[in-house]
Amino acid sequence: MKLSNGNKGHALVRYDDARSIDTLTIQQGNDETLLMGLAAAGALHHLKQEYLTRFWNSEGLQLVIVCGSGNNGGDGLALAGLLCADPDRYPDADINKRMSVYALPPKSAASQFYEAKLRRQGVTIRPLQKLSEDVAEMVKHNELTIVEALLGTGQSRLPAGDIATALQAIDTIRNAGRAKLVALDVPAGLTESGLADSAPTPDCVYTFGSEKAVTALIPGLRVRRIPCGFESQNEEAVFAASTALYRSEPSDALHFFRRNDADHKYSAGHAWMVAGEHDMEGAALLALQAFLGSGGGYVRHFHPSPQSRERYLSILPSAIYHDATDFVKACEVQKPPRSILIGPGMRSDTVDSLREALIEGLTILSRRQQRLTVILDAAACSLAFDDRFPSVQCLITPHVAEWKSLGGPAVSCVDDLEAARAFSGRIHAYLKGPVSFLFAPDQIAVYNAPLPSLAVAGSGDLFGGLLLRAACGHEADRPICDIVSACVALQRRSAESSMHPEQQLKFIQEILA
Ligand SMILES: NC(=O)C1=CN([C@@H]2O[C@H](COP(=O)(O)OP(=O)(O)OC[C@H]3O[C@@H](n4cnc5c(N)ncnc54)[C@H](O)[C@@H]3O)[C@@H](O)[C@H]2O)[C@@H](O)CC1
Known part of the structure; x- marks a missing residue:
């Protein structure tokens, strides 16, 4: 998998990939016990910094570690063992008063090793089934941290039996309001087919090695990646064998909107737009303003209703306006743009009435401008699936209902991802939601940083204008994934400052000035 550029992100692994990485690593002489110990040491390091900061100084702080029978449970046992010998403890501290361990009998030799080590240190290991009986006692604690090590990447079905009962107990303790929950590697109940209704969502996941794809799809879930002794060449080999899947993180991408001292209006970014029918001019205006406000140099705008002209001219005289009926002619005779956005503020019947002309015009443009990028939003996304749509770089930006x-x-x-990528085929599809996805011919990117202030009318139009700008600017040759990531990052930055797209636009102009 290649992550080009300043597009910050990290690989996501599926459960099968995680098992392959484990197997290869172990085959090369990294003992399972070693890996489990390293994983536990990493987890303890972060736990002490984030949830157990005053553990040895505060009698009130309690830790509960809940372990399943697999190696995920082994991680929990190893963690408990390390805490017993933590150099920060008081010599006479009674660990059994501060930490409770509940576990199923461990299956693997490595897990059994850590269970025996824990017993040697005098720790009481209660049967997992006892957890439900102790709930009433636990909800009384003010400062409780639960480490859930019930199931890891070995889970392939919904939790059942003792695991399901233990999850219910954890949920009850959580609902009492005061306990923090940290899951090791992945939360129990989270399979690649989804999250079980009964499974509590943790405050944080401490994952071992690369992040698992399952956690990247839970809105806003905090995931900390902890090295545990995997070998990089094994991870690379496994990544290379499947469709690249990664999580994109907002990064500083202002260079996608940069202007040069020597720029003229065309070189700064030359784009066209077809958008904003009568009474929906606001959507087009927002996209136009986002284009110009983020550094675009020249925009030609085609509007479906002739009576909109006055409104456009009175609000934004710096764009060049045409009736949409002029589109084909313009495609034949005008200087072809580098990028074109079609769709904001257009209903599906309007798109249908213009369909023939749009396809014909785009076909002409694609011959005249080899490096054209077509961005389709809202109802216009359907154009990309028309058999006559020209062979051209195309990005659609539907939200879930449009998709x-x-x-x-x-x-x-996770099980749905490949079908979605196959559906979008040669098109790039940015599917907008609290967790957004970019499906590209050779990769899938997950954008998971929900921001409630983006859930407002106009966000999509502003985003369309930024895309239009980045796709015709000085970095227009970069892969579509990078262009999308740059626009996501810029819009997020602006949305942290304000809830309203107009205000966000002002902020964008300020930071790009
Ligand atoms: N082998 C390695 O290289 C490493 C593995 N590590 C840990 O090992 C985990 C994977 O261990 P395992 O493969 O043992 O898998 P799990 O720890 O997920 O446990 C699988 C066991 O639980 C049972 N099970 C699966 N789904 C269940 C369900 N829904 N309800 C009840 N029981 C269920 C299975 O029959 C199996 O016995 C990782 O997630 C990670 O936490 C870490 O120690 C790091 C290194």
């Missing part, structure tokens, strides 16, 4: 109306498969879990 569904295109026939796109639901995307709610």
Whole structure:
């Protein structure tokens, strides 16, 4: 997998990939016990910094470690063992008063090793089934941290039996309001088919090695990646064998909107737009203002209703306006743009009435401008699936309902990702939601940093204008994934300052000035 550029992100692994990495690493002489110990040491380091800062100084702080029978449970046992010998403890501290361990009998030799080590240190290991009986006592604690090590990447079905009962107990303790929950590697109940209803969402996941794809799909879930002794060449080999899947993180991407001293209006960014029918001019105006406000140099705008002209001219005289009926002619005779945005503020019947002309015009433009990028939003996304749509770099930006109306498969879990990527085929599809996805021909990117202030009318139009700008600027040759990431990062930065797109636009102009 290649992550180009300043597009900051990290690889996501599926459960099968995680098992392959484990197997290869162990085959090369890294003993399972060693890996488990390293994982536990990393987890303890962060736990002490984040949840157990005053553990040895505060009698009130309690830790509960809940372990399943697999190696995930082994991680929990190893963690408990390390805490017993933590150099920060008081010599006479009674660990059994501060830490409770509940566990199923461990299956692997490595887990059994850590269980025996824990017993040697005098720790009481209670049967997992006892957890439910102790709930009433636990909810009384003011400062409780629960480490959940019930199931890891070995889970392939919904929690059942003792594991399901233990999860319910954890949920009850959480609902009492005061306990923090940290899951090791992945939360129990989180399979690649989704999150079990009964599974509590942790405050944080301490994952071992690369992040697992499952956690990247839970909105806003905090995931800390902890090295545990895997070998990089094994991870690379496993990544290379499957469709690249990564989590994109907002990064500083202002260079996508940069202007040069020698720029003229075309070299600064030359784009076209077809958008904003009568009474929906606001959407087009917001996209136009985002384009110009983020550094675009020249924009030609085609509007479906002739009576909109006065409104456009009175609000934004710096764009060049045409009736949409002029589109084909313009494609034949005008200087072709580098990028074109179609769709903001257009209903599906309007798109349908313009369909022939749009396809014909785009076909002409694609011959005249080899490096054209077509961005389709809202109802116009359907153009990309028209058999006559020209062979041109194309990005669609539907939200979930629009994606569904295109026939796109639901995307709610890891198992859904490949079907969605196959559906978008040669097109790039940025599916907008609290967790957004970019499906590209050779990769899938997950954008998981929900920001409630982006859930407002106009956000999509502003985003469209930024995309239009970045796709015709000095970095227009960069992969679409990088262009999308740059726009996501810039819009997020602006949305942290204000809830309203108009205000966000002002902020964007300030930071780009
Ligand atoms: N082998 C390695 O290289 C490393 C593995 N590590 C840990 O090992 C974990 C994987 O260990 P395992 O493969 O043992 O898998 P798990 O620890 O997920 O446990 C799988 C066990 O639970 C049972 N099980 C699966 N789904 C269940 C369900 N829904 N309800 C009840 N029982 C269920 C299975 O029958 C199996 O016995 C990782 O997630 C990670 O935490 C770490 O120690 C780091 C290194």
